Amino acid sequence: MRLRNIAKALVLAGTVLGTAPFAPAQADDVIKIGVLHSLSGTMAISESTLKDTVLMMVDDLNKHGGLLGKKVEAVVVDPASNWPLFAEKARELLEKDKVAVVFGCWTSVSRKSVLPVFEELNGLLFYPVQYEGEESSNNVFYTGAAPNQQAIPAVEYLMSKEGGEAKRWVLEGTDYVYPRTTNKILRAFLHSKGVSDADIMENYTPFGFSDWQTEVAAIKKFASAGKKTAVVSTINGDANVPFYKELANQGVKATDIPVVAFSVGEQELSGIDTKNLVGHLAAWNYFESVKNPTNAAFIKQWHTFIKDDKRVTNDPMEATYIGFKMWTQAVLQAGTTDVDAVRQAMYGQTVKAPSGFTVVMNTNHHLSKPVMIGEIRPDGQFDVVWKTKRTIKADAWSPYLAEDKGKVADWTFPWVCGNCTEPKYKAYAN
Amino acid sequence: MMRVIRFFLLVLLALAPLCGAAHAADDFQTLLAQLASDDFDAKAAAIRALGALGDPRAVRVLEALSSDGLYTTSDHKVVIAVESGDGYALTDPIDGKSLGTVTSDAVDQVMVNNSLRSDVESALAGLMLFSPRREDRQRAANDALKHPAPGRIPGLKKALAAEQDDEVRGTLRKALAAAQLSSTDKSEQLAAIATLSDSTSPEIYNLLAERRNASNLDPAVEKALDAELHAIAQRIRIIGFAATLFEGLSLGSILLLAAIGLAITFGVMGVINMAHGEMIMLGAYATYVVQQLFGAFLPPQWLDAYLVAAVPVAFVVTALVGVALERGIIRFLYGRPLETLLATWGVSLVLQQLVRTIFGAPNKEVGNPAWMTGGISLPGGVFLTWNRLVIMAFCFVVLGLLALVLRRTRFGLHMRAVTQNRDMAAAMGIPTARVDALTFGLGSGIAGIAGVALSQIGNVSPNLGGIYIVDSFMVVVFGGVGSLLGTLAGAMTLGIVNKLLEPVAGAVLGKVVVLVAIILFIQKRPRGLFALKGRVAES
Numbered sequence: 004m005r006l007r008n009i010a011k012a013l014v015l016a017g018t019v020l021g022t023a024p025f026a027p028a029q030a031d032d033v034i035k036i037g038v039l040h041s042l043s044g045t046m047a048i049s050e051s052t053l054k055d056t057v058l059m060m061v062d063d064l065n066k067h068g069g070l071l072g073k074k075v076e077a078v079v080v081d082p083a084s085n086w087p088l089f090a091e092k093a094r095e096l097l098e099k100d101k102v103a104v105v106f107g108c109w110t111s112v113s114r115k116s117v118l119p120v121f122e123e124l125n126g127l128l129f130y131p132v133q134y135e136g137e138e139s140s141n142n143v144f145y146t147g148a149a150p151n152q153q154a155i156p157a158v159e160y161l162m163s164k165e166g167g168e169a170k171r172w173v174l175e176g177t178d179y180v181y182p183r184t185t186n187k188i189l190r191a192f193l194h195s196k197g198v199s200d201a202d203i204m205e206n207y208t209p210f211g212f213s214d215w216q217t218e219v220a221a222i223k224k225f226a227s228a229g230k231k232t233a234v235v236s237t238i239n240g241d242a243n244v245p246f247y248k249e250l251a252n253q254g255v256k257a258t259d260i261p262v263v264a265f266s267v268g269e270q271e272l273s274g275i276d277t278k279n280l281v282g283h284l285a286a287w288n289y290f291e292s293v294k295n296p297t298n299a300a301f302i303k304q305w306h307t308f309i310k311d312d313k314r315v316t317n318d319p320m321e322a323t324y325i326g327f328k329m330w331t332q333a334v335l336q337a338g339t340t341d342v343d344a345v346r347q348a349m350y351g352q353t354v355k356a357p358s359g360f361t362v363v364m365n366t367n368h369h370l371s372k373p374v375m376i377g378e379i380r381p382d383g384q385f386d387v388v389w390k391t392k393r394t395i396k397a398d399a400w401s402p403y404l405a406e407d408k409g410k411v412a413d414w415t416f417p418w419v420c421g422n423c424t425e426p427k428y429k430a431y432a433n
Numbered sequence: 434m435m436r437v438i439r440f441f442l443l444v445l446l447a448l449a450p451l452c453g454a455a456h457a458a459d460d461f462q463t464l465l466a467q468l469a470s471d472d473f474d475a476k477a478a479a480i481r482a483l484g485a486l487g488d489p490r491a492v493r494v495l496e497a498l499s500s501d502g503l504y505t506t507s508d509h510k511v512v513i514a515v516e517s518g519d520g521y522a523l524t525d526p527i528d529g530k531s532l533g534t535v536t537s538d539a540v541d542q543v544m545v546n547n548s549l550r551s552d553v554e555s556a557l558a559g560l561m562l563f564s565p566r567r568e569d570r571q572r573a574a575n576d577a578l579k580h581p582a583p584g585r586i587p588g589l590k591k592a593l594a595a596e597q598d599d600e601v602r603g604t605l606r607k608a609l610a611a612a613q614l615s616s617t618d619k620s621e622q623l624a625a626i627a628t629l630s631d632s633t634s635p636e637i638y639n640l641l642a643e644r645r646n647a648s649n650l651d652p653a654v655e656k657a658l659d660a661e662l663h664a665i666a667q668r669i670r671i672i673g674f675a676a677t678l679f680e681g682l683s684l685g686s687i688l689l690l691a692a693i694g695l696a697i698t699f700g701v702m703g704v705i706n707m708a709h710g711e712m713i714m715l716g717a718y719a720t721y722v723v724q725q726l727f728g729a730f731l732p733p734q735w736l737d738a739y740l741v742a743a744v745p746v747a748f749v750v751t752a753l754v755g756v757a758l759e760r761g762i763i764r765f766l767y768g769r770p771l772e773t774l775l776a777t778w779g780v781s782l783v784l785q786q787l788v789r790t791i792f793g794a795p796n797k798e799v800g801n802p803a804w805m806t807g808g809i810s811l812p813g814g815v816f817l818t819w820n821r822l823v824i825m826a827f828c829f830v831v832l833g834l835l836a837l838v839l840r841r842t843r844f845g846l847h848m849r850a851v852t853q854n855r856d857m858a859a860a861m862g863i864p865t866a867r868v869d870a871l872t873f874g875l876g877s878g879i880a881g882i883a884g885v886a887l888s889q890i891g892n893v894s895p896n897l898g899g900i901y902i903v904d905s906f907m908v909v910v911f912g913g914v915g916s917l918l919g920t921l922a923g924a925m926t927l928g929i930v931n932k933l934l935e936p937v938a939g940a941v942l943g944k945v946v947v948l949v950a951i952i953l954f955i956q957k958r959p960r961g962l963f964a965l966k967g968r969v970a971e972s
């Protein structure tokens with residue numbers, strides 16, 4: 004009798020351990036997911052945090068019994084901030100490791116590089132960063148903001164009485180696809196609000212630019228024309244630190260010339276002395292300083308996982324969190340990790356997000372999210388000075404651009420298309 | 434409806450000071466409560482009304498508000514709070530009495546945004562025209578000059594009559610003139626234009642230009658304005674050119690700092706050292722570590738001195754790494770430039786990843802000490818920042834010291850001897866291997882010092898070196914390999930040309946143009962600006 008009990012216990016232990024690291028080779032017992040974020044090179048600053056976020060979510064999922072009775076295993080690769088390498092690594096993840104889904108990419112150029120691979124092999128990518136829009140792929144879910152969820156509301160805020168009624172605009176950006184497209188949309192939007200070209204200054208600098216004297220002096224000169232001036236910054240990556248240092252040193256105060264940034268969050272500010280930057284703005288869909296139970300739990304989970312109470316959370320991390328939760332929900336609903344089934348289950352999936360709002364995945368593969376404007380505080384966090392009352396649905400195609408006129412992204416019947424002016428199954432629809 | 438009533442109340446409150454001082458205390462309290470309102474317009478109106486109240490207590494409240502120091506307690510009382518320990522020390526804004534200390538959950542901050550903060554600024558400016566502190570009055574006068582309005586004329590006249598300080602008087606007179614520009618009286622207008630005549634600021638230029646565009650101007654005023662506008666534009670152009678030159682010299686000094694170390698390892702020793710950028714990066718991280726140590730172990734008043742201490746630390750650390758690199762790898766590769774290039778490039782990757790593993794991928798914050806923050810404002814809207822001025826001076830000190838070492842010390846003599854003729858130097862009893870190691874160490878150490886300076890203007894991240902390596906090689910090659918003077922001339926030329934091109938061609942195209950120009954120049958003069966002459970150079 005006792006012996007039988009022991010045997011029973013052994014069998015039980017065996018089944019429990021069967022899913023554990025002792026038998027990682029048995030593909031039937033694990034669901035593999037890919038993590039495609041740069042861990043070295045220029046983008047490592049931002050992207051390595053997202054890798055940790057995915058690992059945190061996987062860890063949490065496994066603690067709660069895994070997914071569909073299987074353990075989830077993350078396959079982490081390092082595309083090293085090298086855009087063509089992103090495509091190579093994506094192919095490796097999909098073909099060799101046979102991952103069910105990939106969480107990855109930060110810059111738009113890396114996303115454009117992996118896109119053909121995901122479409123060819125019918126993979127699934129969750130992209131967690133705000134971007135310029137103008138895209139909707141059947142194989143990508145975009146959990147970051149589209150321009151109408153970040154850039155346009157930020158400019159509208161600065162135009163409002165509360166935001167200081169700015170009349171002149173400096174569009175300062177890094178020279179690549181995201182800033183150029185965003186600024187094209189912003190210029191069209193400003194025109195629609197009656198701002199003339201004489202009141203818009205557009206300037207681009209290379210990646211990693213560090214000598215901002217001339218640019219900041221030019222901004223000050225442009226702003227001295229008497230009308231209230233605001234700077235819209237799409238400066239990306241490292242170049243932000245010297246830019247803000249130069250602003251502070253040249254005495255550009257937020258009350259005179261506010262700078263609103265779309266790529267500067269808590270993580271980027273942790274490398275800057277923020278005492279002289281108080282009042283400059285950022286527009287995101289989430290700030291760490293937002294107070295609600297979901298966010299408190301999210302921050303606590305992050306601090307416990309990373310074992311460092313000083314590490315901050317930020318918007319792309321929240322977008323990763325949302326994407327991961329939605330994917331697990333869709334897998335549960337579909338009862339399989341098959342890409343086509345999961346994709347169908349994604350539409351209408353909701354998650355209570357750390358931003359305090361319930362976000363929804365739409366049929367254009369983008370989210371409905373809230374928009375928040377924050378002002379920099381002396382401690383490097385943001386005070387939310389304005390936010391939308393409800394969530395805003397992302398436009399994959401901008402209504403302000405003439406070339407986007409009539410374009411629709413909708414992956415359900417009768418459209419089933421990411422870039423069409425007419426439904427694919429028009430003949431059958433009515 | 435409620436809003437309308439509230440607005441009327443506010444208007445009444447704003448007018449109240451006219452009705453006598455007896456009411457002032459009550460108004461002050463009502464406005465104070467209004468500051469904590471959730472309604473943006475009500476808040477803004479309360480700030481303006483407080484500014485108009487002329488009550489000295491308003492200054493305290495407004496200052497607290499703009500520096501995020503105004504809070505509400507759980508029973509909706511507005512208090513001034515200062516962080517103390519884990520909680521907040523509260524002060525009653527009405528009578529200035531202490532209200533004890535509470536925990537941070539017990540109080541709620543009164544939120545302000547940019548537009549409210551600028552309302553507070555102008556409200557304070559109105560109150561401070563008569564402040565006993567000189568800098569307050571100067572600030573108030575500057576604000577009045579920035580936002581000229583006919584409504585301010587009486588206040589400014591009164592302040593001007595009472596003012597003793599010459600500089601403040603000057604600003605006040607200009608502010609008054611700016612406000613009087615739109616006067617209806619012709620002689621007053623002409624007088625105002627004359628007062629503004631020696632101006633060099635773009636703001637005043639725009640103010641005058643705006644006035645010039647107004648309809649039905651008196652012909653005499655029109656003529657005066659035209660002459661004035663022309664003169665100011667001329668002055669602004671000259672000042673603008675001088676500012677560009679300064680920017681160019683500043684960029685040049687940064688390039689020079691980054692390149693001096695390379696001028697030794699590449700220029701003097703002929704080692705193509707791709708890990709040069711990483712030596713700069715190590716210097717910057719050494720600065721960060723010194724800053725953290727100062728913060729952790731020394732009293733706060735010493736913190737600002739960390740940068741001075743970081744210079745020798747960074748030099749020693751990177752010099753040691755340099756010597757180890759030379760002894761461990763490079764000495765086996767002398768005379769094989771391609772292999773040296775590949776090996777040092779490998780070392781640079783190893784160093785980058787090492788730093789990333791130890792310190793993590795995110796940027797590290799290296800703060801500017803107080804004596805390097807801000808700058809001096811010159812006429813014409815030109816602003817010279819302290820950190821750039823200090824770096825310029827520092828760069829010349831480093832260059833001067835290096836020249837001294839090379840020309841005046843025994844080690845410098847050995848170094849030059851080994852560079853010029855290794856075999857002969859060895860025959861004369863100079864320990865060439867040791868000189869090689871020390872020379873490489875010196876070059877690396879100077880790169881480390883450059884890292885200290887560069888941490889003050891840019892990022893401190895594992896990729897820091899990559900930003901400067903190309904520029905450094907460009908400077909050394911352009912200036913002439915092996916010549917310190919060439920490196921100086923090369924760096925300054927590149928800096929100034931870059932800054933002259935930037936406003937015309939944009940930062941991206943500007944860099945391309947400079948690169949193409951250098952390639953063409955090297956075709957014409959392969960040895961750079963200052964070529965070494967003689968037999969040594971030919972070999």
